[in-house]
Amino acid sequence: MVHPSPARPSRFDQWSSSVSPDNSSSCAAQDRGELQPATPKWFRIVFEPRVAVRKAPALDAPSVTFLDAGEVIEVSEHREGWVRLSNFEREARGVSDDCDAWVLQDGRYVSLGVLLEPYQPHWFSVVFQPKVAVRKCAFSEAPIVAWLKTGEIIEAGELVGGWVRLSDRERSQRDISDDCGSWVMLDGSSKGISSRLLAASPPPPTHRAVLEEEGC
Known part of the structure; x- marks a missing residue:
């Protein structure tokens, strides 16, 4: 009689049940x-009524969506006054994979003031x-x-x-x-x-x- 091999645990089971012998x-x-x-990864929109999410970190880049004042976003990168939406945030907001997603965080150099503030x-x-x-x-x-x-x-x-x-x-x-x-x-x-x-x-x-x- 051939006994079936036991089912191999899934990656979730292996990870969730793992306990180190000495942790x-x-x-x-x-x-x-x-x-x-x-490092802080979230920002809250403080500029009213909304801010644009753009394809590149530039004011003349096309907008792909908008964020209303009070919304909280997760970011993956900071670059010269701009923040980039994380992949998770971009997917949640329906931004297509072929589009990047940048938001101006500090607009003081264009007389807009601070648009986003760090948020925990x-x-x-x-x-x-x-x-x-x-x-x-x-x-x-x-x-x-x-x-x-x-x-x-x-x-x-x-x-x-x-x-x-x-x-x-x-x-x-x-x-x-x-x-x-x-x-x-x-x-x-x-x-x-x-x-x-x-x-x-x-x-x-x-x-x-x-x-x-x-x-x-």
Whole structure:
């Protein structure tokens, strides 16, 4: 009798379940503050009523779409007063692959003032399917302490080195103990999983009224 070979685990299963035999040194490195904060990747539109997204970093380049005041965008490059939309942002806004996407950030030299200001998101949605791991420290092989399903929105307490730490309120709501860290990877491309696991998001409807009352 021939027994069928066991199914090989998917790349997601291999990555999500991996736990290093000794990851204490990496968690200790985080505790010592050796992980460097990530360069700001997001900007908020402050120029009213809107700004143009152009094919090249030049005011005479054709526009491909527009961004309204108050919107938050993710960028991948800064160049002489211009920012370039990340591939994830460009795809989300329906900009075709054959078009580049640049936005003027500092227009003071043309008497427009600052059009975009650096912004750190406080909320993220899970965009990877079917779920992502919450880990004890900002290390891809750290123990898993919880899972987040696609579409869930989380409140961030900190962004460090490409990782998001859950806020104390978020951790409490998910019943993650105080002695456990709670970190989620932003981008899984280095693990061959996906170009993006989390994306900046508005707060969930259940929190918006509370935040408005608090003036946030």
